[in-house]
Amino acid sequence: MSTILKIEGLSHRYSSAWAIRDINLEINQAGVVGLLGSNGAGKSTTMNILCGVLNQTEGQVTVNGINMRENPEEAKKNIGFLPQNPPVYTDLTVDEYLAYCAQLRRMEKGKIKQAVEEAKERCGIAHFSTRLIGNLSGGYRQRVGIAQAIIHKPKLVVMDEPTNGLDPNQLIEARKLIREIGQDHTVLLSSHILSEVHLLCREIVMIEGGRVIFSDSMDAFNNYVQPHSVLARMENPPSATELMKIPGATKVEFLSDRQIRIYFDGDQDITERIISASVQQGWRLREINLDKGLLDDIFKQLSIQSLQ
Numbered sequence: 526m527s528t529i530l531k532i533e534g535l536s537h538r539y540s541s542a543w544a545i546r547d548i549n550l551e552i553n554q555a556g557v558v559g560l561l562g563s564n565g566a567g568k569s570t571t572m573n574i575l576c577g578v579l580n581q582t583e584g585q586v587t588v589n590g591i592n593m594r595e596n597p598e599e600a601k602k603n604i605g606f607l608p609q610n611p612p613v614y615t616d617l618t619v620d621e622y623l624a625y626c627a628q629l630r631r632m633e634k635g636k637i638k639q640a641v642e643e644a645k646e647r648c649g650i651a652h653f654s655t656r657l658i659g660n661l662s663g664g665y666r667q668r669v670g671i672a673q674a675i676i677h678k679p680k681l682v683v684m685d686e687p688t689n690g691l692d693p694n695q696l697i698e699a700r701k702l703i704r705e706i707g708q709d710h711t712v713l714l715s716s717h718i719l720s721e722v723h724l725l726c727r728e729i730v731m732i733e734g735g736r737v738i739f740s741d742s743m744d745a746f747n748n749y750v751q752p753h754s755v756l757a758r759m760e761n762p763p764s765a766t767e768l769m770k771i772p773g774a775t776k777v778e779f780l781s782d783r784q785i786r787i788y789f790d791g792d793q794d795i796t797e798r799i800i801s802a803s804v805q806q807g808w809r810l811r812e813i814n815l816d817k818g819l820l821d822d823i824f825k826q827l828s829i830q831s832l833q
């Protein structure tokens with residue numbers, strides 16, 4: 526299996542303070558990998574270094590086996606980059622801009638036209654070939670940004686907060702496109718929204734304060750996040766005091782008249798106890814599910830743990 530991206534002991538400081546410290550990461554296959562962190566965690570710094578836009582203070586980045594610092598020109602041929610604020614030229618047409626980007630990528634002249642067509646097709650912007658970029662909506666501009674990132678068919682596509690600033694419809698479309706691109710490219714995308722990474726990614730790398738606090742598959746993340754509450758719907762619920770009498774219950778929260786969240790001490794058999802208490806006492810239980818908690822709360826928890 527060839528290594529598409531390897532980051533070893535990567536650290537960077539802008540002036541005196543370290544922005545990132547000892548980041549290690551290895552990606553060997555296609556799919557979407559999420560780099561998750563709150564504002565200022567160090568996502569853009571990491572991405573700018575691995576795309577060759579910024580020189581690191583310490584550590585190594587290799588892309589498709591090529592060292593970014595020693596051989597940036599060759600390494601960059603294997604990377605497509607969608608920066609946080611892509612320099613999309615508003616006074617160029619989509620075709621002109623994409624052809625210009627292909628030239629910057631040093632693609633052979635004879636192959637540029639075909640590459641522009643393919644990238645437009647892939648990103649659903651073929652019907653806007655002659656449209657000025659300035660006259661496109663935010664969602665379509667973002668697609669143009671993604672098209673320029675894949676025009677030279679790189680192994681690795683890096684996207685810095687690609688859904689930032691999109692409206693809900695644009696967001697759905699952009700996520701669909703990113704998922705499609707992840708089918709035959711390795712996509713590393715940054716986000717500060719855990720639910721987004723959860724939706725899109727097969728692997729998750731969380732950074733906070735410039736350090737990695739969690740790095741594993743999404744399945745491992747789901748296993749790591751143990752449920753700590755049960756969501757129940759009852760037609761005839763008892764009072765919170767009654768529910769607190771169930772062994773293991775630590776807190777009861779009524780979300781509506783019939784929707785209840787019951788927190789427990791970790792023993793998942795509490796669901797059995799709720800079911801039998803309901804049968805015995807006529808609470809008319811209609812639904813019961815283990816609740817993994819709000820993803821963003823979990824992110825906060827992990828961040829706090831790493832700082833302790």
Ligand SMILES: Nc1ncnc2c1ncn2[C@@H]1O[C@H](COP(=O)(O)OP(=O)(O)OP(=O)(O)O)[C@@H](O)[C@H]1O
Pocket residue numbers: 539540543544562563564565566567568569570571717
């Ligand atoms: N050019 C710079 N000069 C000095 N400090 C910087 C510079 N760019 C970033 N930093 C600092 O480095 C740290 C990491 O910033 P970075 O932009 O990488 O985080 P981020 O996770 O991408 O955040 P955001 O989501 O807000 O873009 C922050 O403390 C930030 O203030």
